[in-house]
Amino acid sequence: MKINELKIMKSSLADFSLTDYFQGLKKLREKLDLSQFKSIRIAVLRSYTCEILEPILSFHLLLEGYKPEFYFCDFNQYSQDVLDVQSKFYQFHPGLVLFLVRIEELLPPFLWSYSDKKHVEWQDEFEKIYNNYVNLINKISEHTSAQILIQNLYLVSNFFGIQDGQQVNGQKTLVQLFNQRLKEVIVKKKNTFIWDFEGFVAKIGYNALYDPKMWYVARNPYKQTAYMDIARELLRYVLSINNQVIKCVVVDLDNTLWGGVIGEDGLNGIALGQDYPGNCFVDFQKELLRLYKRGIILAINSKNNEADVFAVLDKHPDMVLRRQHFAVCRINWEDKVSNLKSIAEELNIGSDSIVFIDDNSAECALVRGQCSCLVMQMPNKPYLIPQFVNSLPWIEKIYVTDEDLKKGVMYQEQLVRKKLEKSCESLEDFLTSLKMEVQIREADNFNIPRIAQLTQKTNQFNMTTRRYQEADILNFANSGQYSVFVVSARDCFGEHGNIGVFILKFIDQMSVIDTFLLSCRVIGRTIEETMLAFIADFAFKRGAKRLVGEFIASGKNVPAKNFYLKAGMIENDDGRFFADLHTTVFRYSPYIKLMI
């Protein structure tokens, strides 16, 4: 099966019907070679019929490079499954648990006999449910290392109808309080997340979900077609939990960022402003700005005269996005494929983590065929454009770190650095002029999310490419056998934030470097030399006699390949690298001031 065909499927998912899912799934199963696909084992603990999630989610996950396997607990038997450590649920060894339980099955009297009890008595009932949830979550995380996604509660209709909305302590309040408390539980637990079902129903509408025929015939509450929406929503969680998030959105300009063609219509003639259709493009830009604020990089790829475009970016009163929001601008008459490749190169990211948005179907087809980025064509109706951004499942971030919030600015600073690099006579001059400062700290609760994120996302300068979840990092940090460090850097242009991680394991007077990585933003700055020298000193002080490093080729980490060798370590027959800590001297980079 051609990659191209997969990409077309991926970019047209919004229009998929139930039939398309089944026919698409059949095709994928027949034609895909799954040997390189990542395994994902999904256990569904549920109180209602939802088996149709399996084929629909499978289809989505196959398109994302996963090979899914499913387990469904028997109808409403989730507690038994979780409490019995011998159960099929544990034998399945789930990597992801979907905990799909509804108030309808959880507490039926609350719906039908609400008037039988007082508010405080219902509070007690919810207290019991809450304790049971906490107990089940703890059990699951005690016996598996699975990520857990918990559906929160939604109450469709109130026992007393519209009167409930007038009550300070009404029926709905109890449900909302429960959801609130659930959030407080998961904040403290790594690897546990909430599927905001309440928010999902608000978005999609209960009447659009509910299927009375299937409910009364088969206890299947939701329309089969609604499970497409449910699956797409769940996909957002699965992708972002596993950090499968796009890094950059590249946009065309004419009829994309604004209506009309700047080269023909001029600064005053393009559609951008308070009236239709200009207001659609303004809102589209606001949506893109939201992504920028989340840490997704923006870039431009457009056939235009640069001066015309910069006039719009700098001077048009209704532009939301300005020149500083775009990390890279390719405004020229080159073909868009070459431009995309050079954007990826300049940002030091893989093309496959880019989404390219263009209005022209011929350009879209061309790029799709020749670049590994994902191509989305703009909707042809202007009023559909703003919400189109939100329909992309790859833009969610379930963890937003401090680095994400500052990323846009950091990339801007990076551009200035590159210009300086070009103007400096030698690399040494350049490195000296940067006045770099590096700080190395042990992992703590504040930086653990970022550490996990770095292990998930770093490809190029990553010696072992071991991917870890927050819970793994926490375990390392708490175990006496491991030490986890995070490296942050700044230079004369500004902060880079946390950009490096290393994890050391101590065994038998040896210090083994389990993980050693550096974000692509700072490759080639000699920071890695300072990190390794620090490791050697630290390991020596802890009593280690030998330092052991590994290089595991991932296909993407070529830049890291010879690092240990160059630094003076010796390659053994087993492919690992060794250094005697008594005799080997590791050089701290002369360009970096180390702050500890």
Place this chain on the structure above:
Amino acid sequence: MENKIKELFVSVLQVPIEEVVDESSPDNLVSWHSLNHLILISVFEEYFAINIDPDEMTLMQQSFGKFREIISKKIGMS
């Protein structure tokens, strides 16, 4: 259209098209279990924009022949 019915049918049950004959039923087609029957109903309702009543749902579970007959009637081609 007869072909389309069979094609949709096998895509839901994920079985080779040769395996399905008029005599096929939930008794001899493993993947035609009750949950997949619901999915079949929904897929056909969506694809042909028809509505299948609970009584008809039960009848359609007798055999593929019956299934096909009821769908054909609904889309006005029998």
